[in-house]
Each structure stands twice: as C-alpha cells, then as structure tokens.
Amino acid sequence: MSKFNQAIYEIQNLDTISKEDKWVNHIHPLIKLFLTVYYIGLVVSFQKYDLEGLCGMCIYPIFVFIIGELSWKEAIYRLRIVLPLVCIVGILNPFFDTNSIAEIGGIAISGGVVSMVTLMIKGIFCILAGYLLIATTSIEEICYGLRKIHIPKIMVTQILLIYRYIFLLLWETKRITQAYALRAPGQKGIHIKAWGPLVGQLLLRSMDRAQEVYESMCIRGFQGEFFIRKRNEKVKGEFIYFIAFLIILLICRIYPIFEVIGGFFL
C-alpha cells in the first residue's frame, strides 16, 4: 500500500471506529480527554528504575481495549513511529549505567537495562492511551471537548478544517506524485528541478481551493465563526467510570499494585 493510501486508510479507519455505537464511545469527550492526559502524566512520572510500579498501569489500556472491543493489532501497528525513537534514546542506558540493581536467576541486572525497559514500556503505554482516545472519540467530539475547556474558537475551527481537507489534499497529492512517477519511471522521489513547480502548483491550487471554500462558506452564512453541535447525550455510569479510574490509577501510581496483590498469595 502506498504512503498516501496508508494515511487515508488510517484516518478513515479511526474515524469509522470512533463513531461506532459502544458504551465507551458515548462517554463525554472531556472525561476521556482528561483521563488520557492524567494517565499519560502518571505513567511518565514513574522513576527510571520503578519498572514494577509502572507495570501496574497496564490495567487502564487493558480495560478500555476490552470494553471498547478494539483491535490490538491496529494499536501495536501505531507503535512503529515513536517506539524506534524511544528505543534509540534508551538503548544506550545499559552502556552508561552498569550498576547492578537486581538479580534474576543468578544473573545480575544493571540499572541501565531496567531504565531502558522502563522507558520502552512508558512509550508503549503512552501510545496506547493516545490510540484509545482517538479510537473511541471522533475529532468533532474532541473539538467539542476542547471548546468546553475554552480553547479559542479559531484554533478548534482550523483543527476541524485541517481534518476535513486532509483527505482531499492527500488524494490530490497522490494524483500529482503518481502522474510524476509515470513520467519518470524508476526514479526515487521527486527530482530537484521539479521541487518548486510541483509543490508550488499544489500550493497555488490549495490557495484557490481555500478561496472557493471561503466563498461557499460565506454563502452559507459564515461570519468567522464555526459552530459545533451541542452535546445533549448523557451516558449512564460515565461519572462513576471517571472517578473510579482517577482513584484506581492514583493508587497504582503510589503503590506497586502487583507486588501488593502478589503479597496476599505468597
């Protein structure tokens, strides 16, 4: 699949699953947005050697994945962009931090190895949390949530507009690059001589399109403000879900929950 098709597929797929009729999809977007930021904040606040405590934070993604009936495969596929960067930063830790801090089966584990694994798990949890938000909340709902917390209208409006026009411009860019590739077979990328005219033409066309968009919007009564539909839906149990996760995640942050529960049985 080409890069353009892949991008279009990913956005369309997320858009479809975020609008599915499931309990978690109907929860107020602000609750999901706040919980996601809260969860990521707690995850990254773990100390570099606190691997045991960090593992306890897996309960949130597991729970939401199950109730949201989401695909793990799609979520893991998203790790491909950020995880390499996290690995590059963490991979050198074992070389610089060689102090032994644990022993498993007679093998000494250095602090660097533990901090590297902790960093990678943090990366995975954060990406999963972001995926859970966007897979259960449409962009319109996120923008509604952003307006609720008084993010300026101008910013929210242009996020919505960018989202609307991404499909259109991705298709157009794909057509242009495809046409170029057919005229320059075997060439990797766009030749330097064509950089200006190719992207410049696309830019001019985009500007003209923006002018047409503006005129159409004016005809429909646009006066510089973009109204977002008010949300009247109230979901049963969403407030309990919110409070419960606030408390559970805080407990997991303070106490190594796995160790505590394991202690009851050993």
Next chain:
Amino acid sequence: MHMADALIVPAVAGTMYAASALAAGVSVRKVKMENDSKKIPVMGVMGAFVFATQMINFTIPGTGSSGHLCGGMMLSAILGPYAGFLTMIGVLLVQCLFFADGGLLALGCNVWNMAFYGCFVGALLIWKPMMKQKVTKGKIIAASMIGCILTLQMGAFSVCLETLASGVSELPFVVFLATMQPIHLAIGAVEGLITSAVLVFIHEARPELLWGVGEKESEGRFSLKKTIGILAVVAAGIGGILSLFASAFPDGLEWSMEKVAGTAELEATGGIYDLVASIQEKTAFLPDYALKSSDSAAGTSISGIVGAAIVVLLCVGLAYLFKFFQKGKTKEA
C-alpha cells in the same frame, strides 16, 4: 524531531505547554485583530496542504536518499507568523492523534520545537527583515536556507534540553547534542532547499501570496506586550542562570531553627508523616530544587526555570479564581 511522551517528565511537559500556550494566546489575539474571516479557511486548507506535502519524497541530489518537508517556515512565509503558528499546532495535533507521531503530553514540546522557532524566529527575525526591500530570487533562497537551518538547529537543541531536564536518558548531554545537531543540520539544509524552491516558484507566479514582502516595519512604542516579553525572558534568566549562583547557606528561617533546635530541618515520624512523606517523595519532580538523580548545575538551572514557570502559572490561576469569585459576588449584589 517529534518528542515522545515517554521521553519527558510532567514538569517539563507542563512548562513547555505553558510556553507554547503563551505563544498561541498571542497568535490568536493577533489573528483576531486582523479581523479577516477569510484567513481561517485558508489556514485550514494550508494545514492540510502541509500535511499532504510531508508525505512527498524529495530526491537529494548525489546521495540517493530523499528528504521531507516540515513546513513551519513555508507556512509563515505565506500566512505570516501568527496564523502559521496556529496552523502548525493543528497539524501537530492531527499528527499526534491520528498517527501517534509525538504525544499528547509532549505536544507542548513539539509545538515549541517545531512550530515556535519556525514561525516566529524564522518569519520575524529572518524572513521579514530580508524581504523588507526589493525581493529577489537570491534573497528568498538565502532567507529560506538560513531560516530552516537555524530554526531546526534551535528545535534540535530544545529536544536535547528537554530530554536532559527529564533525566530519562543516561546518554551524556554533549554526546546527545553532538548526535542531534549535525543530523538536523542536514535535514535543515534539505528543508531549506525545498522551501526556497517552492517560495521562488510562488514569487514568480503569484508574488502577492507571500507574507511580509515590501512591508515597512512600523515604529512601535515600548508596548505592554514587549515589556511582558522582556520580563519573562529576564525571569527565565534569573531563574535559570542566577540560580546557579544561589547560596548554599541556610536561609533566615533555617538559620533561626538551627539556633533554636540545633537542626535546620525538623523531622517527624509516625504513620501519617511517613505516608505523606512517601507520597511527596513520589510526586516531587524537583526535590530540593534539583532534578532527581542529578546534582549538576544544569539541574539547578532548569529547576529555577521550572520553578519560575510554576509560580507564574499559580499566580495567573489564583488571579483568575479571584476574578471568578468577584464576578459571582457582583452578580449576587
């Protein structure tokens, strides 16, 4: 150059969010002052344009590899720094949500590293002064190249600083810097070449689309915003640089306690004290104003900047809270 959530700690994320929010607030105000309703759809379409062109591979002559566009400098050269900055925030948010490129917590860092420098430093300090008088092809190429290289270098440096302040990597700062800066020098040069090629084309085809071309700099007086800006820089300077020279001797209260109790820090033990101490130990991101597991001067310096940001945020928050209650009282009356 997208920072990931895992590479930063909440204190750094919060500080960068505050800095980016300040720049966004100023930009929103400036765009509103222009009172041009046409600009909003243009910003949306241009954001989608940048998003789409980021996917094009540009062949780098003589290397066999290809480069990509980031778009901050190009957006500013067309929309101006304020509208360009807001558009870049939209692009970064969509990238973060739909492609996991960056992270929600790291969004403040990414906006600062990739949008702030490109839009404000690139457009206001490089593009605009160079385009004030007669615009030539050479000037556009020079402004694009200098702008892209400089702003990417600044962005890469910020990534190193944010990672250092977060203390997630054992990699020495100098080594990290020595890796990041040269890579981004090459990336900046490619970005500069692409940007200049496009802007030269636009200049030849539709020169009126370029921002700041032929504009005379207005003789602005020493405004409130400038004063606040200078004060913010001075505060960061005092917090960051002067904290390096902060006295290690006890302050007045500690000195008095030492005289009275024989110790500068009173210790208490027992159930509730231990519980609170353990919570504090886990949540304190800057114990004794230094980064955790860091005794370095950089740690002290960053603590100063973070501390300054937190105090300012608290003050603003309290002021709003006060205003809110005052409003309520007036309504009741």
